[in-house]
Amino acid sequence: MRLTAAVVFFIFTLFSCSDGKLEETKDPVSSVSKDSAPANRSERPAANPYNGVDVSPMDMVYYPVDYPKLKMAHTLTTPPLARVIYSRPHLQGRHIFHEVLKYDEAWRLGANEATELTLFKDAMVQDKKIKAGRYSLYCIPHTDTWTIAINSNIDTWGLEPDTARDVARFIVPVVKTRNSLEYFTMIFEKKDPEALLLMAWDDVEVRLPFRF
């Protein structure tokens, strides 16, 4: 009986926790973006004759983290340092290895267009100086490390990177996580004095360090 009560209590706290978290993630968005507020979704969406919404949606991350929001709030007056634009494939029941990616084969770090890195000023990436500018990014995953390449071939589709145009290559360690991440995710993490570009999918995470 006490066990049943404990289980009920456990489930209750679990749900209250997840509700709280949902509210938390929703708030920063709804407070600033009126036009992505939830609405009646029961209507069948009309077909889009122009440009259908992609199965792997695009996303964009800045360093400093959340730069556009900080700029809007006037808490930052300096220019941004870096930006990544990438598309976000999802697992849909697959495992990252080997059902989506293969070890030792180049991957565009995303989907569709080649993933783009903009450095708004010169940066040290690991121990190499990379000049300000736009680049493409891709990786070659291995079991314990990933090779990350910064490449000068931009505005291109991501399928076959032009390795002859690599600007630099970096080797970063793989960190295994206990949980699986459904959508491929890139984000800058502030870890003074570095900015870490996190690349995470399924149970794998790698981080590339930048200094500005």
Add this chain to the structure above:
Amino acid sequence: MKKALALLFVFQVIFMSLMAQTLPPVDKSPMDMSYYPANYPVLKIQDKATEALAARVVYSRPQKAGRTIYGGLVKYGEIWRLGANEATEIEFFKPVKIDGKKVAKGRYTLYAIAYESSWTFILNKDTDTWGAFKYDQKKDVLRVSVPVEKTTEPVESMSMGFEKTNTGFKLVIAWDTVKAGLPISL
């Protein structure tokens, strides 16, 4: 019994730590990009690009989701971010002309003001910002008004794409039952 409770506590801590993950969720209004020439990245890998890269727009795509868009969500006569989330960015890879005015190559923010029969497009120098909440008219590069057209069928997710014209190209923006084009000449 104590063991069972302790075990439950451990599981709960694990579950809560999983939920406390701070990675960004997928946006309700996903981002997208369009190039001129249209589909430039695909043409490029197929060696089929016949024109040089001229422009790119990066925007987020709100959905109609049963709502009244014009005169409702998008108020007539008010500044509109022409998308969702981050301000819509248009980049020119070479100098262009809009409404007879020279526009240097570079990145700009694109806003609009919708009216019932026309839209005013606004090219602004303040980039890398969020929405139109801190729109600063002093940073305008130019404004141009264009008539709106009706779409043949309602467009659920806001769409942007470039189309070739006699003098260059235009950025066509369609959402719900309205579309408008920003003419750009080379």
